[in-house]
Amino acid sequence: MNLEDIMQAPAPASEWVLERDCEESGLEPQAVREEMRRRITEMRDSVERGLKNDAKSITGMVGWNAKGLWDAPDTLNAPLLVRVQAYAMAVNEENARMGRIVAAPTAGSAGTVPGALLGVADHLGIEDDQLVGPLILAAGIGKAISKKMFISGAAGGCQAEIGSSAAMAAAAVTELMGGSPRAAVHAAALALTNTIGLVCDPVGGYVEVPCVSRNAFYAVHAVSAAQLALANLESFIPPDEVVTAMAEVGRMMPPALRETAEGGLAQTPTGRQIMERMESGEMDPLPLIQ
């Protein structure tokens, strides 16, 4: 199942994706729907914990961003923007505190899908039961991407993680708002197109900086892609070709920019300082290990 197949599916695309996947796995469609419904509850739970909690992560680099934004005045009068950003960071700050989250597709990018999907749903007063289909489509988009590349920062840079999550979220929001399968897949392609080349350069090697703020940005990016696709704007490059291009860029990316903390933000003077403090034991989360 590639993106072209999903694009040609009868509406809603999520039902078609679910049937194909269950034929392969032998799982019952209803069981998958129920499990996805449970995962929406898990996502909501992590959002709620994250919006209330401003305890620092193990390193102290993040922890207060979601609550800080949520409690701040909405100066730009953009409530959807605030909601999407705060939800996304809430999930990733819970993640950085070793809290319970739903990987989507990875833990480092776990804030994007709930940020965009729950953010839009709450902004418009849509019930959680209506989110099951869109979340299934999100998973189908992720699966189609994973056919062409490993979804991990170590293998393909951040584009593989946050790009995939943004594509998944963009398609989900598009289906939620009544967009066609074609529009949903083009939303995913537009999101990917504008993430290609993004490196994975976590400061100190932790899933904190820039991961937490990056989830806020790419949750908005996903909503933006959905907005374009819902207006029938399309990716000029066919969606599957975009995925191939991303995989190719991932292969060309030097290892220093693939989760090793040997390049980018991780190697700035401040990034190196964090690394030194970690190595000296001052910030070491694992004092028991010699």
Add this chain to the structure above:
Amino acid sequence: MTLLDMVGPVMVGPSSSHTAGACRIGLAAHHLLGEAPRHAEIGLHASFAKTGRGHGTHFALVAGLLGYAPDDPRLPDSFGHARAAGLSFDFEHIELADVHPNTARIRLRGDSSSIELIASSTGGGVIVVSSINGSAVSISAAYPTLVLQYADRPGILARITTAIAAEEINIATLSCTRDRRGGSALVAIEMDGPGVHPGVLETFLRYPSMQWVQLMPKLMDG
């Protein structure tokens, strides 16, 4: 990989590859040992060695060895739980050839047996076990998997597959390797559905040349 692996797993943070995947690698070792683990030598390769500390990889691997799933809230405190359970462990940095950057080698010992496995975490919590007791395998943990080691003799594989067929279980994948003709052979069989009844293991152990049998349950959500 199914839809539930793409939006999922539900897990303790912070990294699907370095935390959830690492926990599943530990879990694979836990099930392959098949008894309470007493000591683990854990070798971390490349990215696991370099950035594991920042991702709770060590906690996650030990949690898996104790039998905890990736969403178990005890995961961050696994070192304390290991001490209480009588499991000791050492970590070292290792370099393996031609493997994924997120790879671990675990040598695990119980009271009566020991195993060695090499496994990689390839992203999103997905793992691949690439070696068991020195024999190359490719186990996804997406299926219940039978692993059998026996002295290389004619007809053993036929007896094993006949017994599986008798339970009306379909074999999804099967790999068989041996160290040399007439030496030690290792078979890994991934099965559709719930897999064979654990009672069948007793039957396999009665085959004359059988040395070791374990049943690893499905570790993925899908």
